[in-house]
Amino acid sequence: MHTYLFYDIETTGLNKSFDQVVQFAAIRTDKDLNFLESYEYKVKLNKDVIPSPYALITHRIGISDLDDGLTEYEAIKKIHKLLNEPNTISLGYNTLGFDDEFLRFSFYRNLLTPYTHQFANNCKRMDIFPIAVMFHLFKNEIIKWPKLEGKTSLKLEQLNFANKLASGQAHDAMVDVKATLALAKLFFQEKNMWDYLADFFNKHVDLKRVADLKDQMALVLDGFFGADNFYQCPAILLGNHLHYKNQLLWLRLDTEDLTKTTIDNVKETTRVINKKPGEPSFILPMKDRFVKLSKERLELAQKNLKWLHDNPKKYDIIANHYKEYKHPTYENTDIDASLYLNGFMSQTEQRFCDNFHKSTIEEKIKMTKDLNSSNIKTISERVLARNFNQSFDNFNNLIKQSEVIDFQGRVKLTKEKALEQITEIKDSLKLDARQNELLDELKAYIT
Secondary structure, eight states: OOEEEEEEEEESOSOTTTOOEEEEEEEEEOTTOOEEEEEEEEBOOOTTOOOOHHHHHHHOOOGGGGGSSBOHHHHHHHHHHHHTSTTEEEEOSSIIIIIHHHHHHHHHHTTSOSSGGGTGGGOEEOOHHHHHHHHHHHOTTSSOOOEETTEEOOOHHHHHHHHTOOOSOTTOHHHHHHHHHHHHHHHHTSHHHHHHHHGGGSHHHHHHHHHTTTTSOEEEEOGGGOGGGTTEEEEEEEEEOSSSTTOEEEEESOOTTGGGOOTTOHHHHOOEEEEOTTSSSEEEEOOTTTOOOOHHHHHHHHHHHHHHHHOHHHHHHHHHHHHHOOOOOOTTBOGGGOTTTSOSOOHHHHHHHHHHHHSOHHHHHHHHHHSOSSHHHHHHHHHHHHHHOOOOHHHHHHHHOSOOBOTTSOBOOOHHHHHHHHHHHHHHSOOOHHHHHHHHHHHHHHO
């Protein structure tokens, strides 16, 4: 029997490569959402991480709070075990939009398998956020839908307040888990719809549904499109990406400049959605009961679809452009950010990691020193430096570097940039006493 693991993380910032988990909470339930067990971990701050001021004023976990708790290594091992327990369906609110990938980098950075919780031992993943989108669109009498500045808000904090899902401070990991579970229970009452939506997270079912829509205009549904667009857009399938083969390419048909496309301006006149099977976005047929498009958007989509049919060479130009596209790479990408660049571990590397986790600290140090130069050696040295107070040149140099780059070319937050952000926040935002205290504490820590 499957169990659900509802979880949430709070982090030092949004950069999955360089920020870290500081709080993890989870509740395991049976398949009928009955409580089985809860888990909560606080995590110490790594010595090479500067917390984002914006993160601190959101979750209100200050520098003094980060002196206690588990080391990152111990916490991430526990989290990895929970998500990889056989027959676990891990899920939360927007976990596939943020938390899941953040944890993948955390697993990788701590010598743990980054992907096994997605498929091994009958483990799976879901996400309540896209389910909430679907209920809002097609069965919205189930809960109250809050308004923020005149528009429907699907933020968990607002849904919690409107429906009294859980008490406590928003952006506390356990409060958010309890709120997500309570929301799921409301949706679960509509069991047929729940089961239908759950199948979108099954790769085989999702691919079959997509195959039935080949060469047709379809609806792509995602919270990304926003309330003004009823969280949906019309699109047509271009096919599979040639290099990232787990991605399907959907060409949006509601763009004004699509018919102006030439071989030289594809990027400027078109927009494509990259979708992985078994993950949001959700794809639906263009049936009247699903379509929430305005008359103008629908007419534009129909005009663009006719143009594509009448101009097959232009269609091929667009399709080939996106199928061949490769993300830029950066030669100086730091090892912590290289999950997608280094490929899967070899069997030899995996054996080293398995033995590393089973060994004493003395054995870990010896194993690492005995390794020939490799990515795994660098990562294991950093694990030992961050969590066991060992000294290695590669970690000492990391701390001294003025610019550390991730796989997307983004720079790791520095003390100087954090100080700039503290000033910006204090000048532009209305803060309460606790938020001011958190920023002052951070400033003292980094100066």
